Amino acid sequence: MTSNVWVRPARMWSGIILFAFVTTHLLNHAVGVFGISAMQVVQEWRWALWKAPLGATVLYGAALVHITLTTYRLIRRQTWRMPDDEVLQIIFGLSIPFLVLGHIAETRIAGSFYGVDEAYHAVLFRLWPDVAWWQSTLLIVAWSHGVIGLHHILRHRHWYPRWRVTLVVLAVLIPFLSLAGFVAAGREAHAMAPPQAISQEQRAGIDDARMMMKGGLATFGAGVLALLAFAYIRRRAAATVTLTYRGYGPVKVPLGTSVLEASRMHHIPHPSACGGRGRCSTCRVHVLSGASDLPEPFGVEGRLLDRIGASANVRLACQIRPTHDVGLRILMPVLGEQRAREEDEQQIQEWALEQEATVLCLDLRAFNMLTRASQPYEIAVLINRFSSEMTQAVENRGGRVDQMHGHGLLAVFDTPAGGASARNALHAARDMARVIDLLNVEIAGALPIPIRAGVGVHTGPVVLTRIGADVASSSLRAFGGTITIAARLEAATKDMLADFVVSEETARISKLDFSGLKTRDIMVDGSDMAVSAYMISDQELLAQVLGGTKTVTETKSQTAMAAARG
Numbered sequence: 001m002t003s004n005v006w007v008r009p010a011r012m013w014s015g016i017i018l019f020a021f022v023t024t025h026l027l028n029h030a031v032g033v034f035g036i037s038a039m040q041v042v043q044e045w046r047w048a049l050w051k052a053p054l055g056a057t058v059l060y061g062a063a064l065v066h067i068t069l070t071t072y073r074l075i076r077r078q079t080w081r082m083p084d085d086e087v088l089q090i091i092f093g094l095s096i097p098f099l100v101l102g103h104i105a106e107t108r109i110a111g112s113f114y115g116v117d118e119a120y121h122a123v124l125f126r127l128w129p130d131v132a133w134w135q136s137t138l139l140i141v142a143w144s145h146g147v148i149g150l151h152h153i154l155r156h157r158h159w160y161p162r163w164r165v166t167l168v169v170l171a172v173l174i175p176f177l178s179l180a181g182f183v184a185a186g187r188e189a190h191a192m193a194p195p196q197a198i199s200q201e202q203r204a205g206i207d208d209a210r211m212m213m214k215g216g217l218a219t220f221g222a223g224v225l226a227l228l229a230f231a232y233i234r235r236r237a238a239a240t241v242t243l244t245y246r247g248y249g250p251v252k253v254p255l256g257t258s259v260l261e262a263s264r265m266h267h268i269p270h271p272s273a274c275g276g277r278g279r280c281s282t283c284r285v286h287v288l289s290g291a292s293d294l295p296e297p298f299g300v301e302g303r304l305l306d307r308i309g310a311s312a313n314v315r316l317a318c319q320i321r322p323t324h325d326v327g328l329r330i331l332m333p334v335l336g337e338q339r340a341r342e343e344d345e346q347q348i349q350e351w352a353l354e355q356e357a358t359v360l361c362l363d364l365r366a367f368n369m370l371t372r373a374s375q376p377y378e379i380a381v382l383i384n385r386f387s388s389e390m391t392q393a394v395e396n397r398g399g400r401v402d403q404m405h406g407h408g409l410l411a412v413f414d415t416p417a418g419g420a421s422a423r424n425a426l427h428a429a430r431d432m433a434r435v436i437d438l439l440n441v442e443i444a445g446a447l448p449i450p451i452r453a454g455v456g457v458h459t460g461p462v463v464l465t466r467i468g469a470d471v472a473s474s475s476l477r478a479f480g481g482t483i484t485i486a487a488r489l490e491a492a493t494k495d496m497l498a499d500f501v502v503s504e505e506t507a508r509i510s511k512l513d514f515s516g517l518k519t520r521d522i523m524v525d526g527s528d529m530a531v532s533a534y535m536i537s538d539q540e541l542l543a544q545v546l547g548g549t550k551t552v553t554e555t556k557s558q559t560a561m562a563a564a565r566g
């Protein structure tokens, strides 16, 4: 059965709230490098947020929801084969309650129930240096658990690769500064007058509370272990279903096992770039028999299948748990040397990664007329020459030719992502126009008409994947709506009497000055969506945009061009 739709978002959002709490806590520690008094000022703000009735309810509610749902997920696991980072995340997550228990007793419980001073000076005096290593371990473990979780949530967002380095720097810097602040403030606390000592009654009360918490935690841990053992025994005794994989034969798995878990249990290579979270679609399978016995896709699975326009009987292996025998075929390949490293996220991501890119689509005008009026040999020479010149123009600007056909090409600029890619694509468009001019001079007389091209450029998310039988012969290809739009903009060049049509999105990201140029809304085929785009009549005007020296308006250029074309 597909998992409940609310479980995953609830687990994710409760985790994000806890991560926000940990982040503010660590940043507060980091202020310790400026002294305890600065720390205490920030602590007041932090308490105003997390100790207020609303903040405290949200925080404790999130802790309860997160612990409950992660435990539930743990117990429901059908296999313990999983990527290394997931193993680490689970180990860190399970360690947190044991590490944090003493800290809660000495701060929140001591302060709220026994009137012990909870201000930084007093707490640091008690912690430093005897339990400093324990505190530091807690800090690193809790932070790492959150960072891995956040990475899993964000890694398939198209903007994530652009921000990856910044986020890694923050992920290292924040705990480092926090530890530095903790050490500096701990030393300062001992150089100051000691705070009021904890009385014997207070100590006894805190120790009692700590013992109670330990008892509760031990009971909870024992309960979880018992449930895990029970789930394991039940799985062993439960009825089984048979999954018959095309190319791998039948495997028997306990009822309730997802298809992806079944593949992992039986060492069947099965891509799962998002680790089974229903975000990447690389695990999809074609259900060859028994599809009608599966529940209809809904929730995470339904949305993702809709988004990729999956055909009937294509399902996400990580989301379906067959209750009857099924036959299926894994759709995405895990190739050659990858099989040994199928859990290696970096490797798998290369097989289907969504990221932002600028796509350039170029098409030769009047190609049919050209082929009808020329000898096949002349056309063959022209196409070869054209292909190699255009490829060079794209690669010189850091792009990659994604598709090349006789009369045009599609190029993707995704390194570096963002503004630089958009500018590189526009520079490449101008270079191509120059090369076409040179070709026209070179082969003048050999062709009945000069060659001309229209170029459409658009920026947005594309899905990159490898196509091919093995690593050596495979090539990277881009898919997605951004390509459709770039092709539509190229087609619009003919109607708009413009050599280049550049989407407003590309213009915005490129940070070049397009002001004064006219825009048009261009309908995208097969949808009711319109894309606003700039008309750039010729390469001179494009050069002015690229050089920031634009003086000609689009209207004048187009008028001149329309007149010249008769």
Ligand code: FES
Pocket (backbone or CB within 6 Å): 271, 272, 273, 274, 275, 276, 277, 278, 279, 280, 281, 282, 283, 284, 316, 317, 318, 319
């Ligand atoms: S593994 Fe990513 S959607 Fe199934």
